[in-house]
Amino acid sequence: MKIFGRLVGRGETASGHVAKERLRLVLAHDRTSVSPALLETLKDEIIAVISRHVAIAADEVRVTFSQNARESRLVADIPLLTRSKRRKR
């Protein structure tokens, strides 16, 4: 199916798909006036605050938008370091 999709120009690289993915991000930023730069700042500060209290995997922290109809929310995914993981580091 995937090969067929590619033959007729579909798949992830077809421009319609690219348009949709780009719009998803653009609309999320437009609606909330939260810029990608602000997202980065938020992420850095969240990391700073949380790691003062618990050990986290700072390089795996993700701060993203989630869209549900016309509602946007900020989602922070912060992996905690377990004891065993911490030893490995």
Add this chain to the structure above:
Amino acid sequence: MAGRAVTVTSGKGGVGKTTLTANLGVALAMQGQRVVVIDADVGLRNLDVMLGLENRIVYDLVDVVEGRCRLRQAMVRDKRLSELFLLPAAQTRDKSAVQPSDMVRICDDLREHHDIILIDSPAGIEQGFRYAVAPADGIIIVTNPEVSAVRDADRVIGLIEAEEKGPPRLVINRLKPELVKRGEMLGISDVVELLAIDLIGIVPEDEAILFAANRGQPLAFSRDSSQAGQAFHNIAHRLLGVDVPFLTLREPGMFQRFLGFMGFGEDRQ
């Protein structure tokens, strides 16, 4: 029963607001509604030429606002449909000549003797958009399946939500089914998912719309000669609360399932 005011707007220019307004006006009048279409694009009027009524204008919207004539005197009756009227925009003035309260007052007058008042909004989100939306009981957002048009539509939807006008309804115009099928154009389900408002119509790209504009004879007059003409009539029905199924759009010579590329089938993504 008092008439309803419906504003057609889009944010971005050139997506087909005026074409939709003209065709909806014709379709609604053909369905027995008493219709007034208002060209709110002061300074850049075009609804008159779309309807082929440009030679019959005496007074305009700004003349009414500034008291140089009565409302009735400025309204042009379409000779093809006795219950279709045009209130033209002024061509030599700008949008600062009209206030939101003027439009509210004019529409309140019109509601007494007409069932539907369609307002063709100017592009943009400034004064013209503000006064076009002010009297609306309902709003139709027109967009094309393109990044810039969808983005601007989203911006306008946000502004309308803030005004508490009720949820706007979406028309996707200039859809090219063959491009959607190849994955090279946003599909209907994509646009609806991104904008997250209810769909009221889909109009396929159709060169007959250009020919109709050339003649000043909206496509909706001959509803069965084209899919686009039929699409306008379907939108008119839905505006009146009649549940009409969406068209099965097809490319010339090909019968493809419309639901497939709408995203309800398994065909796409």
